[in-house]
Amino acid sequence: MPGAIPHIAVGLLSAALIHLKHFRLEFSLAIFIGNLLPDAIRQGISAITQGTIDVLHVRQDGLFRFLSTTTNSPANWFTLGFFLLLLVTFLYHYHVIKKKKLWEYEELYIFLLIGIVTHLIMDALIIEKGPWF
Numbered sequence: 001m002p003g004a005i006p007h008i009a010v011g012l013l014s015a016a017l018i019h020l021k022h023f024r025l026e027f028s029l030a031i032f033i034g035n036l037l038p039d040a041i042r043q044g045i046s047a048i049t050q051g052t053i054d055v056l057h058v059r060q061d062g063l064f065r066f067l068s069t070t071t072n073s074p075a076n077w078f079t080l081g082f083f084l085l086l087l088v089t090f091l092y093h094y095h096v097i098k099k100k101k102l103w104e105y106e107e108l109y110i111f112l113l114i115g116i117v118t119h120l121i122m123d124a125l126i127i128e129k130g131p132w133f
Helices: 004-022 025-050 062-071 074-093 099-125
Strands: none
Touching (some): 004 025, 025 062
């Protein structure tokens, strides 16, 4: 797993590329947030439950290991996305969401998923040497 700086750098680079292609800020933010989301969930929830704001000194207890295995699985992210897509389709069916908004939500989910997959690929290819690099 690479540290925070490579994830932020790749997230900013991919967000810039998406912004230059589509000129939509929400797509750029979706891919950037997707690149940081797995580590943010794991470190953030673990830090909150341990009562610390210093995410660099989070103990790797049982909850941390559970969140680590859960957020590092592409199948879990695709399953979550499938259920979110079902929820949005259900809301569209009952006219809570208009058709234009439905397509925007689907596009945002695709860019979020691209960011998450990029994060998981980086975790698989780069071995972490510290919290930042």
